[in-house]
Amino acid sequence: MTELPLSGIKVIDFTGVQAGPACTQMLAWFGADVLKVERPAGGDVTRNQLRDDPDIDALYFTMLNSNKRSLAINTKSPEGREVMEKLIRQADVLVENFAPGAMDRMGLDWETLQKWNPRLIFGSVKGFNEDSPWNDLKVYENVAQCAGGAASTTGFWDGPPTVSGAALGDSNTGMHLLIGLLLAVIDRDKTGKGQKVAVSMQDAVLNLSRVKLRDQQRLEKVGYLEEYPQHPHGEFGDAVPRGGNAGGGGQPGWVLKCKGWEDDPNAYIYFTLQEQNWKRTAEAIGHPEWVEDPDYSTPLARQPRIFEIFEAIEKWLADKTKYEAVDILREFDVPCAPVLSMKEIANDPALRRSGTVVEVEQKGRGKYLTVGSPIKFSRFKPDIQGAPLLGEHTEEVLNELGYDADAIAGLRADKIVA
Numbered sequence: 001m002t003e004l005p006l007s008g009i010k011v012i013d014f015t016g017v018q019a020g021p022a023c024t025q026m027l028a029w030f031g032a033d034v035l036k037v038e039r040p041a042g043g044d045v046t047r048n049q050l051r052d053d054p055d056i057d058a059l060y061f062t063m064l065n066s067n068k069r070s071l072a073i074n075t076k077s078p079e080g081r082e083v084m085e086k087l088i089r090q091a092d093v094l095v096e097n098f099a100p101g102a103m104d105r106m107g108l109d110w111e112t113l114q115k116w117n118p119r120l121i122f123g124s125v126k127g128f129n130e131d132s133p134w135n136d137l138k139v140y141e142n143v144a145q146c147a148g149g150a151a152s153t154t155g156f157w158d159g160p161p162t163v164s165g166a167a168l169g170d171s172n173t174g175m176h177l178l179i180g181l182l183l184a185v186i187d188r189d190k191t192g193k194g195q196k197v198a199v200s201m202q203d204a205v206l207n208l209s210r211v212k213l214r215d216q217q218r219l220e221k222v223g224y225l226e227e228y229p230q231h232p233h234g235e236f237g238d239a240v241p242r243g244g245n246a247g248g249g250g251q252p253g254w255v256l257k258c259k260g261w262e263d264d265p266n267a268y269i270y271f272t273l274q275e276q277n278w279k280r281t282a283e284a285i286g287h288p289e290w291v292e293d294p295d296y297s298t299p300l301a302r303q304p305r306i307f308e309i310f311e312a313i314e315k316w317l318a319d320k321t322k323y324e325a326v327d328i329l330r331e332f333d334v335p336c337a338p339v340l341s342m343k344e345i346a347n348d349p350a351l352r353r354s355g356t357v358v359e360v361e362q363k364g365r366g367k368y369l370t371v372g373s374p375i376k377f378s379r380f381k382p383d384i385q386g387a388p389l390l391g392e393h394t395e396e397v398l399n400e401l402g403y404d405a406d407a408i409a410g411l412r413a414d415k416i417v418a
């Protein structure tokens, strides 16, 4: 088997919920030895959240903690802190995403970590960065989407700010941290020094809302945004409005009804009117006369009647399923896709073939589906396994640190480990 790129890297995964675990899970997929350190009573809260079976770890946990080992230990006790010190002295990376101040309260502040191990890379996720006036707040997914500019620009103009179903605050922040940690590993190879890598959820959401900050500056300069549905018939205020399903770049697009939309909430496609493909698009939807018609031949001419055009396309779509429509439109190079439900994604054979959706065996549960690596490498493919039970590797890890059976029994009796 090909050696994975992170083999030999030791990671202490002192994270919970989603942002931190998503990051460390990927480190584990690519070969790092990831040790999840959890509270003896209950462990990561997600083990117990949204359970589909009262007796086994929730999918919320298993889908974010595969390929890891679990050490259940009370790190607030002097004995537990001593174990943490031993682990930190040997580790390459420590990742945490506790509430602000929690690491300091445990005596695991950055100064102490550096003293114990100057080569340590310390990854930290918080809701807001250190310069923020809100840097003391606890933060979950939707809080971050609201603070990062995503919610104010998502949804429809006549509705409230709307959060996305995609985890822009949580998993996205974890992916940003992952990039930071890998850069810090490269930097340490050159300098011999570790460092702290901090990512805030607000910043990570804003990084994905970049085009909306672009639009804010354009709006301030010209007073309108030509690709938004509000143009030219509606009003613009002084901040980027919610644009419904409009395309975010210079190419107008919309979610359009297909055959069966009356009964199936996902019988839709996303249709893009690509400027450079207008001729073939007009032919595809049965309006070849629009190619030369000055009312339709340029993006500027089309924008005032964009919803009229979308309506005409919906008429063309009325007798086609979303799959049939895409099969026709692909012949005309129209950028489009069916709106896929989670049910369709779970059963999609191509996503299974590529390893993007993976079936995993979990102790006590049997098989379940998870999302595998979206990054494909030509030399290796991660082997996605199950997640550890709480404290499954406590004894193994303490043995590795030199604790004998009596010492471990003592820690168990004092409820310091589970």
Ligand code: COA
Pocket: 016, 017, 018, 019, 020, 037, 038, 039, 040, 073, 074, 075, 076, 097, 098, 099, 100, 101, 102, 103, 105, 106, 125, 126, 127, 137, 138, 139, 140, 141, 169, 170
């Ligand atoms: N042994 C003993 N104590 C432990 C422990 C262990 N193994 N692991 C955690 N704890 C303690 C912490 O030290 C903390 O104690 P303290 O509050 O007395 O200092 C306590 O458990 C709870 O910590 P935490 O999970 O941070 O608090 P919470 O459940 O109230 O808040 C969040 C959860 C997610 C809101 C908060 O952690 C947060 O804002 N994190 C930063 C942003 C983030 O990552 N958000 C989540 C994205 S998915």
